[in-house]
Amino acid sequence: MAIEIPEARKVGMVSLGCPKALVDSERILTRLRADGYAMSADYAGADVVLVNTCGFLDSAKEESLAAIGEAIAENGRVIVTGCMGNEAELIRAKFPAVLAVTGAHQYEAVVEAVHEAAPPSQGPFVDLIPQPSDADIKLTPRHYSYLKISEGCNHACAFCIIPQLRGKLASRRIDAVLREAEKLVAAGTKELLVISQDTSAYGVDVRHEERTWKGRAVRTHMTDLARELGQLRTPEGHAPWVRLHYVYPYPHVDAVIPLMAEGLITPYLDIPFQHAAPNVLKAMKRPANEAKVLERLKSWREICPDITIRSSFVVGFPGETEEDFQYLLDWLDEAQLDRVGGFRFEPVAGAAANDLPNPVPEAVKEERYQRLMEKTAAISAAKLAAKVGRTLPVIIDEVGEPDEDGDIGATGRSQADAPEIDGAVYLRNVPAGLKAGDIVQVEIEDADAHDLFGVIA
Ligand code: SF4
Numbered sequence: 096m097a098i099e100i101p102e103a104r105k106v107g108m109v110s111l112g113c114p115k116a117l118v119d120s121e122r123i124l125t126r127l128r129a130d131g132y133a134m135s136a137d138y139a140g141a142d143v144v145l146v147n148t149c150g151f152l153d154s155a156k157e158e159s160l161a162a163i164g165e166a167i168a169e170n171g172r173v174i175v176t177g178c179m180g181n182e183a184e185l186i187r188a189k190f191p192a193v194l195a196v197t198g199a200h201q202y203e204a205v206v207e208a209v210h211e212a213a214p215p216s217q218g219p220f221v222d223l224i225p226q227p228s229d230a231d232i233k234l235t236p237r238h239y240s241y242l243k244i245s246e247g248c249n250h251a252c253a254f255c256i257i258p259q260l261r262g263k264l265a266s267r268r269i270d271a272v273l274r275e276a277e278k279l280v281a282a283g284t285k286e287l288l289v290i291s292q293d294t295s296a297y298g299v300d301v302r303h304e305e306r307t308w309k310g311r312a313v314r315t316h317m318t319d320l321a322r323e324l325g326q327l328r329t330p331e332g333h334a335p336w337v338r339l340h341y342v343y344p345y346p347h348v349d350a351v352i353p354l355m356a357e358g359l360i361t362p363y364l365d366i367p368f369q370h371a372a373p374n375v376l377k378a379m380k381r382p383a384n385e386a387k388v389l390e391r392l393k394s395w396r397e398i399c400p401d402i403t404i405r406s407s408f409v410v411g412f413p414g415e416t417e418e419d420f421q422y423l424l425d426w427l428d429e430a431q432l433d434r435v436g437g438f439r440f441e442p443v444a445g446a447a448a449n450d451l452p453n454p455v456p457e458a459v460k461e462e463r464y465q466r467l468m469e470k471t472a473a474i475s476a477a478k479l480a481a482k483v484g485r486t487l488p489v490i491i492d493e494v495g496e497p498d499e500d501g502d503i504g505a506t507g508r509s510q511a512d513a514p515e516i517d518g519a520v521y522l523r524n525v526p527a528g529l530k531a532g533d534i535v536q537v538e539i540e541d542a543d544a545h546d547l548f549g550v551i552a
Pocket of ligand 1: 248249250251252255256257258292293382
């Protein structure tokens, strides 16, 4: 007698916000798949749609509300989760049809809400469905993966509401983080992007407790984490690229620079400086706000000349004077950062900065933003021009179709480029058979303000 196996219920997912939110979406989907759910690529095929929202800036909130509205219109059965989940009342007032609202990192609550909205199919062979232990759901391409090491933050930067939304720093166990990384690398990840709100504070909340990993004692600490990640190997025997994001320049960060010089981890640090003028940093209440940063950058470059420093800056913070802004531009001339993102200050509901005096007029913000971007583009152009003629390893993100002459182009990134936020390396004439995730040596032929151009060496 044939036993009918019921079809799996399908979940659709709309994921908004930063890489950290993307990791949350991946975790939720992994868990749901373990419970027997299938994924739906469109609204029509989904039994229920999850919208993972971002509530950081007012513009992100608007985007989140628009996404909820679209999911309701297209499907009707919608569960809201993520940072905006903390504003359940606002969401319910606007969209009374929403089935459930859960906050950021409430994995259990969101999974339970899905179970309620679309109870999982129960069949006699449900337990025989392969469980996703080695095939976790990933929303990023298979060749790179975000590795989230902690949640929350112990700081109180005046423009930020993350600590209110996500709570105090809570570090994951280092052995669990390393196991996850090992699984990702075994499954095809060639590049690990370490993320958190404050990577250099990893383990402070648990006093850097020791765990055992591969028979060795490892501390819950950024340096130990970096060293162990650098020893992982892909099935082909290669070391994955390991990129550290959201690192504050605390003195102990000096210890990871030699690991970069040894080639154990990628020579790249993403440090969100946000400003340079002491007055503004003080008003922003930024951590690791010390005068010696320029000296530290210099000494890091002496140890590891190829290090790439990426950062982001906010212009037009309340009270920022023309003098402060000029200080920032002069500081950038000295610091010679490789990659810079710029933001115009935007008040975030609930942030302390909103009550500060002397707001900067929008037109002044805009003018400063343009000057910042001009300055950083000129620095970047000169730095990239110096790479012309060199041969650099490049990870391939995308391979194109042959053009009318049969030439195939590809897009990749050097070690100086994190996905989505930095530049690209455009390749001409790549061999057929090249695929995303391949790491190739590329001779750099040309450069512009943000990208490189080259050919496989
Ligand atoms: S360090 Fe500052 S900006 Fe970053 S999450 Fe913490 S409070 Fe927000």
